[in-house]
Amino acid sequence: MINSELSHLRGSPFGALRSLLDPLPPAPGLEPVLLTIGEPQHKPPQLMIDALRANEHLYGKYPPIEGTADLRAAIAGWLRRRYALPEDMVDPDRNIAPVNGTKEALYMIASVITERAATGATKPAILLPTPYYHVYHAAAIMAGAEPVFLPAGAETHFFPDLDALDPALLNRTSAFYLCNPSNPQGTVASAEYLRKALSLARKHNFMLIVDECYSEIYDTTPPTGILEICREEGGTLDHVMAFHSLSKRSSAAGLRSGFCVGEASLIKTFLHLRSFAGAASPLPVCAAAAALWNDDTHVAENRALYHQKFDMAEEIFGSRFGFYRPEGGFFLWLNVGDGVEAAKRLWTKAAIRVLPGRYLSVAGADGINPGDPYIRVALVATPESSKEALTRLADSL
Numbered sequence: 001m002i003n004s005e006l007s008h009l010r011g012s013p014f015g016a017l018r019s020l021l022d023p024l025p026p027a028p029g030l031e032p033v034l035l036t037i038g039e040p041q042h043k044p045p046q047l048m049i050d051a052l053r054a055n056e057h058l059y060g061k062y063p064p065i066e067g068t069a070d071l072r073a074a075i076a077g078w079l080r081r082r083y084a085l086p087e088d089m090v091d092p093d094r095n096i097a098p099v100n101g102t103k104e105a106l107y108m109i110a111s112v113i114t115e116r117a118a119t120g121a122t123k124p125a126i127l128l129p130t131p132y133y134h135v136y137h138a139a140a141i142m143a144g145a146e147p148v149f150l151p152a153g154a155e156t157h158f159f160p161d162l163d164a165l166d167p168a169l170l171n172r173t174s175a176f177y178l179c180n181p182s183n184p185q186g187t188v189a190s191a192e193y194l195r196k197a198l199s200l201a202r203k204h205n206f207m208l209i210v211d212e213c214y215s216e217i218y219d220t221t222p223p224t225g226i227l228e229i230c231r232e233e234g235g236t237l238d239h240v241m242a243f244h245s246l247s248k249r250s251s252a253a254g255l256r257s258g259f260c261v262g263e264a265s266l267i268k269t270f271l272h273l274r275s276f277a278g279a280a281s282p283l284p285v286c287a288a289a290a291a292l293w294n295d296d297t298h299v300a301e302n303r304a305l306y307h308q309k310f311d312m313a314e315e316i317f318g319s320r321f322g323f324y325r326p327e328g329g330f331f332l333w334l335n336v337g338d339g340v341e342a343a344k345r346l347w348t349k350a351a352i353r354v355l356p357g358r359y360l361s362v363a364g365a366d367g368i369n370p371g372d373p374y375i376r377v378a379l380v381a382t383p384e385s386s387k388e389a390l391t392r393l394a395d396s397l
């Protein structure tokens, strides 16, 4: 009675972490600090709260799945400002689908673009990096595709090596999930890299899904967006779908609001499916999201807090544990030799929870899991508690 594909789902990294650490007592006498989940603890902007309150009379209405015209216009305005796009490149009503957080939309898009193989035929492939955001894998499985993990190690700036991809694999690929800035490693793909990925997508007819939810948290240079590459390559959005979220940009994970942008016919089909299976965002949420996309000041203030924390981490770690300042995003990806052992030690000796890299990656054909030596440290706490936590972490390691 149950879809057998479900047996291929991998456990969530957070479930694995609970099994590892819940049986162990945290270090006594210390306030536990959780640096595991990417949930920013910075205060959400007041303008979000104000917009929610000003629109609270709308909670009684069913919201439309395509969001409001105001929200789509705010998103299109932000995209034009952020990526210097010409006015006519992104049509708010045809190229944008607001979504209730990008997690579930990243999951659903795979089913929209993947044709199921006949029984016994070779499955279409969905490419994803390893380490990876666990939703990509579930999306591939439940779309009836074969998830193909592409190693994304330090030697390729933590992105999959595009030159190593077999054309026969690319020819049966329906989608390629690319996370830029990368989670967990915090690197940013170059314009050349993105251009190559786009040209492969167009040549081999697959969808390049670019998860840009960390794009507004960066150290010095705003990460190049895939839409900038589309602009340079003639301005069309074919074979591309980019995802953006307010969860990290505006420290508003609980608002559940993001969007995807792509080619008009795909957005239309996606919204059609969502009209049955997607949850529309309540109208007050749409109003709050519009206010947030219209404002860049709170984003710069947010980024300044991350800068403070990167400075602290740099001072505390120096070059130990392979520390480098993340180019984008808010994770430290530290090479500690054995990530699982380090996570146990940090919990029992310093009351700090971090995620072992092993839980974010899979072993390659050689049996080696590239995440094994690493821990992921989410710099999501306030600067004050981060300093104490990072000091404790470094001392304990």
Ligand SMILES: Cc1ncc(COP(=O)(O)O)c(C=O)c1O
Pocket (backbone or CB within 6 Å): 038, 100, 101, 102, 103, 104, 106, 133, 179, 183, 211, 213, 244, 245, 246, 247, 253, 256, 257, 258
């Ligand atoms: C890489 C990546 N993509 C997407 C998401 C989903 O974000 P949201 O559903 O809050 O928009 C996350 C959340 O942690 C993430 O790390």
